[in-house]
Amino acid sequence: MTTASPPAVVPQRKPSVPKRRRASAALWVMALAVTIPGAAPIAHLVWTVLRPGGFDAGGIAFDRLAELFGSTTLLVVTVTITAVLLGTTTAWLTTRTDLKGRGVWSMLVTLPLVIPSYVGALAMLGSSGNGGVVSLALDAVGLPKLGVFHGFWAAWGALSLWNFSYVHLIATPALRRMDPALEEAARGLGASPRRTVFDVILPQLRPALLSSSLLVALYVISDFGAVSLLRYETFTRAIYTQFRGRLDIAPALFLSGFLVLAALVLVVAEQRNRGRAGLAARRPTRPPEHVALGRRARVVAYGFLGVLVIAALVLPLVTIGWWAIRGTALGNPADPVWAEALRSGGGAGAAAAARAVAALPVAILTVRYPSRPARMLEAVSWSTYSLPHLAVGLGFLVLSIRYAPATYQTVVLLVIAYVAMFLPQALAATQAGLRQVGPSLEDASRSLGSGGFTTLRRITVPLVWRSLLAGGALVFLTVMKELPATLLLRPTGFETLAVRIWSASSELFYTQASVAALTLVGISAVPLYLLVTKDLHR
Amino acid sequence: MIDPETKHPAIRLRGVERWFGETRALAGVDLEVPTGALLTLLGPSGSGKTTALRLIAGFDRPDAGTIEVDGRQVVGPSLFVPAEKRRVGMVFQDYALFPHLTVGRNVGYGAPKRRRAARVPEVLELVGLTGKAERLPHELSGGEQQRVALARALAPDPEVILLDEPFSNLDAALRAKVRNEVAEILRRSGTTAIFVTHDQEEALSMSDIVAVMTDGRVVQTGTPSELYLHPTDSWVGSFLGDADFLNGHAEGGRVATPVGNFDSRHQGDVTVMIRPEAVSLRLSEDGNAVVRRREFFGHDQLVTVALADGAILRARLGPAPLLQPGDRVEISVIEAATFPRVERH
Numbered sequence: 001m002t003t004a005s006p007p008a009v010v011p012q013r014k015p016s017v018p019k020r021r022r023a024s025a026a027l028w029v030m031a032l033a034v035t036i037p038g039a040a041p042i043a044h045l046v047w048t049v050l051r052p053g054g055f056d057a058g059g060i061a062f063d064r065l066a067e068l069f070g071s072t073t074l075l076v077v078t079v080t081i082t083a084v085l086l087g088t089t090t091a092w093l094t095t096r097t098d099l100k101g102r103g104v105w106s107m108l109v110t111l112p113l114v115i116p117s118y119v120g121a122l123a124m125l126g127s128s129g130n131g132g133v134v135s136l137a138l139d140a141v142g143l144p145k146l147g148v149f150h151g152f153w154a155a156w157g158a159l160s161l162w163n164f165s166y167v168h169l170i171a172t173p174a175l176r177r178m179d180p181a182l183e184e185a186a187r188g189l190g191a192s193p194r195r196t197v198f199d200v201i202l203p204q205l206r207p208a209l210l211s212s213s214l215l216v217a218l219y220v221i222s223d224f225g226a227v228s229l230l231r232y233e234t235f236t237r238a239i240y241t242q243f244r245g246r247l248d249i250a251p252a253l254f255l256s257g258f259l260v261l262a263a264l265v266l267v268v269a270e271q272r273n274r275g276r277a278g279l280a281a282r283r284p285t286r287p288p289e290h291v292a293l294g295r296r297a298r299v300v301a302y303g304f305l306g307v308l309v310i311a312a313l314v315l316p317l318v319t320i321g322w323w324a325i326r327g328t329a330l331g332n333p334a335d336p337v338w339a340e341a342l343r344s345g346g347g348a349g350a351a352a353a354a355r356a357v358a359a360l361p362v363a364i365l366t367v368r369y370p371s372r373p374a375r376m377l378e379a380v381s382w383s384t385y386s387l388p389h390l391a392v393g394l395g396f397l398v399l400s401i402r403y404a405p406a407t408y409q410t411v412v413l414l415v416i417a418y419v420a421m422f423l424p425q426a427l428a429a430t431q432a433g434l435r436q437v438g439p440s441l442e443d444a445s446r447s448l449g450s451g452g453f454t455t456l457r458r459i460t461v462p463l464v465w466r467s468l469l470a471g472g473a474l475v476f477l478t479v480m481k482e483l484p485a486t487l488l489l490r491p492t493g494f495e496t497l498a499v500r501i502w503s504a505s506s507e508l509f510y511t512q513a514s515v516a517a518l519t520l521v522g523i524s525a526v527p528l529y530l531l532v533t534k535d536l537h538r
Numbered sequence: 539m540i541d542p543e544t545k546h547p548a549i550r551l552r553g554v555e556r557w558f559g560e561t562r563a564l565a566g567v568d569l570e571v572p573t574g575a576l577l578t579l580l581g582p583s584g585s586g587k588t589t590a591l592r593l594i595a596g597f598d599r600p601d602a603g604t605i606e607v608d609g610r611q612v613v614g615p616s617l618f619v620p621a622e623k624r625r626v627g628m629v630f631q632d633y634a635l636f637p638h639l640t641v642g643r644n645v646g647y648g649a650p651k652r653r654r655a656a657r658v659p660e661v662l663e664l665v666g667l668t669g670k671a672e673r674l675p676h677e678l679s680g681g682e683q684q685r686v687a688l689a690r691a692l693a694p695d696p697e698v699i700l701l702d703e704p705f706s707n708l709d710a711a712l713r714a715k716v717r718n719e720v721a722e723i724l725r726r727s728g729t730t731a732i733f734v735t736h737d738q739e740e741a742l743s744m745s746d747i748v749a750v751m752t753d754g755r756v757v758q759t760g761t762p763s764e765l766y767l768h769p770t771d772s773w774v775g776s777f778l779g780d781a782d783f784l785n786g787h788a789e790g791g792r793v794a795t796p797v798g799n800f801d802s803r804h805q806g807d808v809t810v811m812i813r814p815e816a817v818s819l820r821l822s823e824d825g826n827a828v829v830r831r832r833e834f835f836g837h838d839q840l841v842t843v844a845l846a847d848g849a850i851l852r853a854r855l856g857p858a859p860l861l862q863p864g865d866r867v868e869i870s871v872i873e874a875a876t877f878p879r880v881e882r883h
Contacts, residue, residue: 440634443597446621447628448648449694458647462638 023369024452030361035377038384038420041395042260049257058254065258072234072262075155075227076220082160083216084209086308087167093301095175098290105305106172112312113165114525116481116498118225119517120162122505123316124149125229126323126514133319155232159220161312166219167212174208180289214270221263222388224484225498229505235259236390236484243394243488253398256391267386317521320514327511341519344496347411347486348479351418352426356472358419359426364460366427367434368442378427385424392421393485409491417489418479425478426471433467434460480524497523546609548573548698548730549594554603554613556589556754563589564600565754571698571730571747573608576721578733580741581751582777587734590751591700594732595628596621608697627691627699627729631706633683635675641686642671648694661689665723680708681716688720698730705740717744738778742766750774766813768803768875775811775875780840782851784810785879793876796826796845797869802876811875814840817853819861822868827851829865843867 048054093099094106115123127134129148139145149157178201186196224236235255242252293301362381366374384392396417400408407413437460445455461468483498490499497520504513549571556564564586571577579587592598594605596612596619605613607626612619627648636644642658649657662668665685675683684704691699704720705713721744724731735741741748742762749759758770769775772783786793786809788802795810797817802808819829819841830850831842834857841853841861851869861867 438632438634440630440632441636443595443621444628444630444634444636444690445647446597447595447624447626448690449622450648451620451622459636463636 023365023371023374027361027365027369031365031374031377034358034362034419034423035381037416038392038423039380041392041399042384042387044399045253045257045260045391045395046264047257048253049261054254054257057250058257059248059251060254065255068233068235068238068255069262071152071232072221075152075159075232075234076217078156079159079163079220080213080217082156083164083167084213086160086164087169087212088171088205088209090164090168090305090308091171091175093305095172096289096291097301098292099298099301099305105309106168108309108313109168109305110165112162114521115162115313115316116225116483116520117158117162117219117223118229118483118498118502118505119320119521120158120312120316121154121226121229122501122510122513122517123319124154124158125505126510127315127319133322134315150231152232154230155227155234158226158230159223161308162226163216163219164308164312166215167209170208170212170215171205174205178204183289211270214266218263218266218270218386221259221266222390224388224390225502229502235262236388239390239394240484240487249394249398252394256388256394260387260391263387263391264383267383270386320517320521323510323514324518327514340495340497340500340516341523343494344480344498344520345523347414347418347496348476351415351422351479352472352476354415354419355422355426355475356430356468359423359430359471360461360464360468362423363427363430363434363464367431368439378424381423381427384420385422388484389421389482390484390488393417393488396420396485397488409489411491411494414486414489414491414494417485418475418482421482421485422475422478425474426468429467429471429474430464433464433470437463477524480520546606547571548575548608549732550604550606551590551594552604554590554593554600554605556586556593556598556600563754564593566603567751567754567756569749569756569759571732573730574728575746576724576731576733576744577747577749578735578741578745579749579751579756580735580738583736585751586754587736587751588702589754591628591702591732591734594698595626595700596624625694625697627694627696629684629687629691629699629701629704631703633675633687633707635683635686635690637675639675640671641667641673641675641678644675644686645671645690645693647690650694657693661693664692664727665689666719681712684708684716684720685723688723692723692727692729696729698732699724701731701733703734703736705735705737713740720744742778750777752777767873769811769877771877771880772809772811775877780814780852780854781811782814782849784812784849784851786810786876788876793874795874796847796849797851797871800871800874800876804876804878807879808876809879811877812851812871814852814854816872816874817851818870818872819843819853819855819859819867820870821859821861821865823866825866825868827867827869829861829863829867831863832861843869845869 049058090105090109094102094109099105112120125148126132127149128146129135130145132146132148135145182204183196183200186200187193191199221234222236223234224240227234228237228240236259239252239255239259242255243249362377366378396413397408400413404413407416441459441463442455445459446452450458480496481498483502486496486499487502490496495503497516500516501513501520504510504516547570549569551567551569554564554567555562567586567590569590579590581587589598593600593613594607599618600613603613604611604615607624611617612624636647639647642662645661646654646658658671659668662671665688667682667685667689670678670682670686675686678686684707687704688699688701701720705717708716717740733741733745742765745762747759748762748765749756750765751757752773758765758774760768765774766778769778772781775781775783784795784797785807786795786802788805788808791802793800793802793808793810797812800810802810819827827843827845829841830844833840836857839855839857841855843851843853845851853869
């Protein structure tokens, strides 16, 4: 039969372009319209560095660049290692041992995610030093006060404490999915428990560990709030200082471009690894065995979990709570934060709604008409999301001044930037929803006389509505906490909760900052709780 | 029922080709479906039957060829009428009922607006689901969902209904029953229908016409008995049911074989196809064949015998005669089909 022979000898005429299901031009236009605004600033930043003479025009000395690169790398590496160690340990303790209350512990070590790293930094400042909460407590029992947490160790601690939960979240399902039969097979073949860990368990965990390491590394390289407040000089802090201090924006732009290039390496690595991690997933035949811990080990385990929860969750909440209450009681000006809360919520809500709608064309394109260009579109939007928002925000700023001055310092630009940066969050949720709607439903609607748009309105949208909402909620949550891009792009006087926390704590107005921080944590806790519990039980 | 008065067929495909990259899914399909007929596209998986159905429905474009619905061209050179304008209904393998709409709203989805209120109860009654209009699809059994899908496809009064492996999701016990019901509903509504299936029994038992497909082509079209009794070649013959083959030479419309002489539609060297049901065996000391094997199924048995020249035939007999391997038997064959002999490897 000719079909089995190599293509070269098939005698029949072949059309030059093989036809697959093809997306309409309108769909492509819509998808491009929501993706390009996110890609443009990145392209601009990369061009700033890589164009001929870009280095000289940047006006940054090589020594300075090397110094920043060194300090940032040091922080990225140390925090990533620490977070992976902490998160893997908590995940293992809460899935594979016989500790009591594993579900509760798992929840408790995930909850630090409600604390943005700059709020964590604020809590560290507010607990140490002369008037700090911990210092006062130590003083009360006759111990010396703590010095103010500053510099590398403080930044390392803050970013580790408020990032390890991501590792926990990724490692937990990986550990749970592991087939106990493999471990038993290893033991049956004569491997010691230690060898089993290294030969069987760790290799299975590798994809999860790798992807969570890359995730944490990306967060650290992008972090602006915590390192600024704790006065550790990395790229982001240097960029902001350059931006604020001088009229010439070129050095800040050059540093941003360099940071984006460095982060792109991580982004590409992360995206490649994401594809492979899925292949390693195996369906276990039964739930994993729980290792019986000895008495000593159990005490150490409870101690470890307890200290971690106190440091990452209890202490910061107590600290900002104490500052908020004491400050207000002493009559320190707390200023109502409701206006900021409303603005934060409004901005986040607008972006969430716009985003959820904007995600639909890209989601339809990538799910229903998979093709290489569609995949590239998706990859581009993920890059915008993953790259340091301070740098991307600066890119938006420069482009808006140059090409659309009317939008400079307006809410419109801010919402466009939010939408561009958080596309993938809504996209992922919408894609998942679309994948569950069988394409035959849309075909059925077509054969019953409904055109493409009517089908979208009457069948597709009603069925993915929940996913659109979920995607919107996720964007809402993230936009609420967004600091660096908001700082750069906001109209003068447009204060969100995040901006208020940042500016008040840089000026040591801890009461003001704490009231805003409590409000922010409170508002963002609910959706996060829902998302996290869903993830953990997946 | 097939209406001989109509001048044009309900569906006509001419030279339809479809490529997926380097793979040729359809290699020039020609097909005519008379108005009112139940036609089945029967073929092994990968033969292109579902592709053909999707092209008729308008979910996909052919790379060459023309398609007509009720005498009106819907696909041709630089012509493509989209699915929603073809008046072609479809019943999907997974039914594709809209999960967020009630049965009534599913059925009413494609019905013309002003007739919707009257049409929905009408078709629900036709499929025997009166009173279930307010249910949601997931609250129905598999067989009921099937009938909702059928009712929904019938509601807009299409020229033709396409059914893609419609019974594959039902368990075996239910399948025969639902099959008869569906065929009955379609006949009563007078709608032309095209089924796609890979199940020979299903195709033969419920269709007016069967079109056999393989390798992207329709190789034979005819009534079920025509196809079963007179396949065009040995592949179609064996695909439709158990068959054994002997070689013979036909002259003057007759062919002589070691098991008797038969009518032949072809002259010269022919292959003679004999179905096990056409073979009967009688224990006989001086018979011309020896029993080799016996498989007992309860309601019948399949007995394999070897002729003197080594050729093998199978006989499907009632449960009664207890034959043992080694028994000598006399063979008689009621009927056989012939086709020109082709050397196959």
